[in-house]
Amino acid sequence: MLGDFLNPYYLQVASFIMINIILGLSIYVTLSSGQLSLGNAGFMGIGAYTSALLTINYDMPIVVSVIAGAIVAGLVGILIGIPSLRLTGVYLAIATLGFGEVIRVFMINWESLTKGAVGLSGIPQIGRELLKVSRDAGFNPLDIGLKNNQYVYLLVLIILVIINILLIWFLVRQNKSRVGRAFAAIKMDEKAAEAMGVNITYYKVLSFVQGAVISGFAGALFAHVMGYISPADFSYHRAVEILIFAVFGGSEVIWGSIFGATFMTLMPEVLRFISEYRYMIYGAILILMMAFRPQGIIDVPLLQKLQLSKRRGKHGSKN
Amino acid sequence: MVLKINNITKNFGGISALTDVSFSIKEGEIYGLIGPNGAGKTTMFNMITNMFPPTSGEITFLDEKITGFKPHKITNKGICRTFQNIRLFSQMTVLENVLVGGHTRSKSGVFSGVLRTKGQRAEEERLRVTAKEILELVGLSEFEDAIAENLAYGQQRRLEIARALASDPKLLLLDEPAAGMNDTETADLYHLIKKVQERGITTLLIEHDMPLVMRLCDRITVLNFGKKLAEGTPEEIQNNQAVIEAYLGSEGDDESA
Numbered sequence: 001m002l003g004d005f006l007n008p009y010y011l012q013v014a015s016f017i018m019i020n021i022i023l024g025l026s027i028y029v030t031l032s033s034g035q036l037s038l039g040n041a042g043f044m045g046i047g048a049y050t051s052a053l054l055t056i057n058y059d060m061p062i063v064v065s066v067i068a069g070a071i072v073a074g075l076v077g078i079l080i081g082i083p084s085l086r087l088t089g090v091y092l093a094i095a096t097l098g099f100g101e102v103i104r105v106f107m108i109n110w111e112s113l114t115k116g117a118v119g120l121s122g123i124p125q126i127g128r129e130l131l132k133v134s135r136d137a138g139f140n141p142l143d144i145g146l147k148n149n150q151y152v153y154l155l156v157l158i159i160l161v162i163i164n165i166l167l168i169w170f171l172v173r174q175n176k177s178r179v180g181r182a183f184a185a186i187k188m189d190e191k192a193a194e195a196m197g198v199n200i201t202y203y204k205v206l207s208f209v210q211g212a213v214i215s216g217f218a219g220a221l222f223a224h225v226m227g228y229i230s231p232a233d234f235s236y237h238r239a240v241e242i243l244i245f246a247v248f249g250g251s252e253v254i255w256g257s258i259f260g261a262t263f264m265t266l267m268p269e270v271l272r273f274i275s276e277y278r279y280m281i282y283g284a285i286l287i288l289m290m291a292f293r294p295q296g297i298i299d300v301p302l303l304q305k306l307q308l309s310k311r312r313g314k315h316g317s318k319n
Numbered sequence: 320m321v322l323k324i325n326n327i328t329k330n331f332g333g334i335s336a337l338t339d340v341s342f343s344i345k346e347g348e349i350y351g352l353i354g355p356n357g358a359g360k361t362t363m364f365n366m367i368t369n370m371f372p373p374t375s376g377e378i379t380f381l382d383e384k385i386t387g388f389k390p391h392k393i394t395n396k397g398i399c400r401t402f403q404n405i406r407l408f409s410q411m412t413v414l415e416n417v418l419v420g421g422h423t424r425s426k427s428g429v430f431s432g433v434l435r436t437k438g439q440r441a442e443e444e445r446l447r448v449t450a451k452e453i454l455e456l457v458g459l460s461e462f463e464d465a466i467a468e469n470l471a472y473g474q475q476r477r478l479e480i481a482r483a484l485a486s487d488p489k490l491l492l493l494d495e496p497a498a499g500m501n502d503t504e505t506a507d508l509y510h511l512i513k514k515v516q517e518r519g520i521t522t523l524l525i526e527h528d529m530p531l532v533m534r535l536c537d538r539i540t541v542l543n544f545g546k547k548l549a550e551g552t553p554e555e556i557q558n559n560q561a562v563i564e565a566y567l568g569s570e571g572d573d574e575s576a
Contacts, residue, residue, distance in 0.1 A: 066489050172432050177432025177439070178425055185419045192406040195368060197394030197423035197486055206429070300410075 008148070011153035015225055017265045018160035022218035024245035024257030025167055030211035031251045032175070033204055034187030036089065038239045039080065039096030040215040042103035043073040045234030047216025048223040049107060049114060055224070062126055066220040073216020074209050081208040085201065094290025100239050108230040119230025126159065126224045127152030156225055163221070167214070171254055185208055192314045215242075237279065244282055248289055261297050320382075321490055321521045322398075327366055327376035329359075331546075337545045339376075344490070349512065349522045351536035351553075352481035353529075355565060358542040360525045361403055364492050367523075368393050368400050380490065393421040399483040403525070405475050409468035413459055413478055417450040418466050420485030424449075449456050450485055457481045457511060462520045473504040480511065492519045497528045505531055533557065541565070 023040065030037045051069035054060040058069070084095045107114045114120065131152050132143070141151035174180050182203045185193035194200050223229050241264070249260020268278050289296065323343040329336045337359045344350045354358050366373045368390050377386050385393055400419075408416050414489055425446055431439040454460045457477040462470060467478060483491055493512070497505045505528060512522060514533055526532045532539065533553040541548040541556060543565040549556060556562055 006540070120386075122493050173433045173435065174429060177429075178422065178427050178443075179429050179432050181411075181415060181419050184411060184415075185422075188408040188410060191370070192402065192408065194390045195370070195394065195400055195402075195406075196420050198419070199389070199391045201320045225513065262330060 003236055004034065006150045006154060008149045008153045010158050011150070013265070013269050015157050015160055016151065017262050018164050019222050020226065020265045021164055021258050021262040022167060022221070023215055023242045024261035025254070026211045026214035026247065027242050027246045028251065028254055028257040029081065029171060029214060030207050031246060032180070032187065033183040033207035034190070035085070035204060035242075036093045037208060037210060037211055038093050038098045038243060039099045040043050040211060041234045041236070041238035042096075042100030042210040043077060043215040044079055044219030044238065045100075045103050045107060045224065045231070046076055047219030048072040048229050048234065049120070050216075051220035052223040053113065055124045056120065056122065062124060062129060062224050066217065066224065068221075069220030070213045072221070074213035074273060077209040077212025077216075078205065081205045081212070085204045085208060094259070096267035097239060100234070101236065104231045104235055107234070111114065114231075115233060119228060119232075120223075121228045123227050123229065125152075125224050125227045126221075127156045129157050140268060141145055160221065160225075162262075168254065168258070174182070175254070180202070192251060236298050240282065244286060247296060250298035253303060254301050255303065256296045256298040320344065321348075321380065322367070322380045322523070324363070325377045325379070327363070327378065328367060328374045329362055330374045332437055335545050336375075337542075338364070339378075340540075340542065340545075340547050342540045342547070342550055344521060344523060345537075347514055347516065347519060348365065348511045348537045349474075349524060350548070351365070351532045351534055351539035352523060352525045352528070353556075354542035354548070357425045357544075357546040360542055360544075361494060363495055363542070364400055364523075364525065367492060368398060368509075391423070394486055394488075397488040397489035398492065398511055399490075401476075401479040401483050401494055401496060402493040403481060403498070405472075407467040407475055407478060407482070409466075412463065413454065413465050413467055413470070414450055414463040416478055416482050417453055417485045418446055420482035421449060421484050422486070424485075424487050446485075450481075453484050456484070456514060458507065465481040473500045473507075476500065477508075477511065478558060480515075484515070485518075488520060490523065491515060493522060493524045493526075495525055495527060497526055497531055509535060 017116070022228040023044065026040050026043075027037065046068035050072045054065040054068055055062060080096070080099055084092060084099075087095055107118050131141070131148060141148055146154070182193070182198045185196065185198055186203055187198050190200055222233070245260035245264055246257045247260070250256025250260065250266060274281070320343045324341050327340045328338055340359070340363065354360055367378055369386070369388055370390055371462060373386065377384060379385065380398060383396070388396070391480060408419060410480045411419070425442050427439040427442055433458060441452065451460065451463065454463055458478055459474060459477060459481060462474065470478060476498075480493065480496065497508055502507060509531060512524070515522060524532070524536065536553055536554055538550065539556045540550045541559075541562050548565055549559045549562050551559070
């Protein structure tokens with residue numbers, strides 16, 4: 001039976017991978033115009049709190065509140081982006097890191113709204129809500145041989161996978177369009193891009209805001225998968241973790257941050273016994289990567305090699 | 320007049336890079352801007368494209384004042400430049416470089432790009448056709464899928480011109496296009512600039528290769544230490560005593576041209 005294969009623990013880890021991939025994509029899209037933003041943990045927090053509070057206080061449906069969370073994160077992204085995009089490189093990184101901390105301090109101190117450092121609990125969970133809906137419709141998970149928690153985790157994972165596919169599709173297509181070329185041109189040579197008529201302010205703000213919207217979206221999903229959030233979830237550590245997805249996996253191609261997010265989420269689960277030392281290992285990985293493979297594990301030449309060997313493989317099978 | 324430079328002065332701190340320079344360019348002309356190193360030629364390009372604003376003075380393009388416009392807006396108006404130290408998008412393919420050049424002549428945004436609407440697909444197709452035609456013109460058709468940084472030096476210079484042409488300019492600014500080229504490449508460049516002229520595009524050319532400048536240009540302005548030294552036809556410039564002195568030095572102690 002299907003039920004024998006589905007371990008709720010694995011399903012949950014897979015869901016976390018999916019959320020982290022969204023976060024990896026959020027830093028990738030901003031990097032694709034050559035800007036390093038470390039504020040995505042902050043935007044994630046804004047999305048999470050917005051969506052959680054809308055559902056708790058106003059009984060809003062989760063679908064609506066998640067989208068609202070992403071939009072609010074995007075609006076804050078516009079406000080932060082326009083002034084801070086005068087900065088480049090390491091200055092922008094530090095300014096956005098500071099922004100993330102400001103957001104976290106807000107969450108801790110605005111106790112009347114956010115319940116402070118204790119965090120928000122009892123956030124409606126996507127899985128449970130769906131279980132309720134299917135029960136009301138007269139469907140019992142046991143009919144297909146699934147326990148309730150298996151059914152819930154499976155549904156959540158399926159939804160997250162679909163979201164990821166749509167998001168990757170969106171970004172891959174954007175990359176191949178006029179907007180993607182403008183991003184790449186700015187990344188490679190800002191002055192030349194400007195001389196070719198690319199409105200660099202507009203496209204920089206656009207990619208920054210896209211990063212904010214995507215991380216806000218990831219934060220909102222995180223809130224409704226976990227059911228509990230606190231300011232500690234969106235701290236400096238989270239910002240560094242998101243950065244490592246891109247740095248480790250590769251920041252030049254979309255598959256880099258996807259790989260990075262998957263690997264870095266799986267690693268502490270596989271190596272449970274050393275998870276206490278996770279941040280130490282992160283640090284060591286960053287140093288080693290900078291020394292030996294600054295472009296990350298996955299880069300353009302590697303992808304070309306993979307494509308070539310695939311083509312060769314096909315050719316070989318024909319003969 | 321396509322371009323009118325009126326009394327442009329540019330100071331960097333206490334140093335005057337350009338002092339009260341004026342000249343104007345007629346439609347269809349190939350206009351030369353020459354002078355020893357550090358005379359302020361590239362600074363003048365930066366003034367025209369407003370990469371730096373002038374300290375004083377005014378520039379008009381097709382009777383419209385463009386001083387103070389953002390650089391991308393000036394490109395949109397129809398002025399596009401190349402760079403002295405080649406600034407291609409080095410990891411893009413040759414074709415993609417030219418497609419970026421067509422940025423101002425297209426308008427699809429995030430959603431039409433992602434959804435590949437009918438209009439967006441037609442626009443991409445049009446950009447590609449134009450880009451390929453321009454690559455044919457500069458003689459880089461066979462390299463369209465090559466990565467820009469892998470091209471030979473002379474080819475990279477021609478790709479810069481192709482990228483600028485893709486923005487469909489009325490005025491093309493070329494900053495030392497023949498630098499580092501051998502004789503054959505320079506001869507090809509001569510024909511390319513002539514072909515650009517036949518398309519009705521006006522050219523402003525900075526160049527140190529004097530035989531090329533003298534053959535190509537209809538009129539020339541000579542700058543020296545940020546000031547206009549002379550203006551005239553190639554013949555007039557060649558016989559101008561002040562120009563000869565600036566280039567050869569009055570006692571033969573300066574760099575030769």
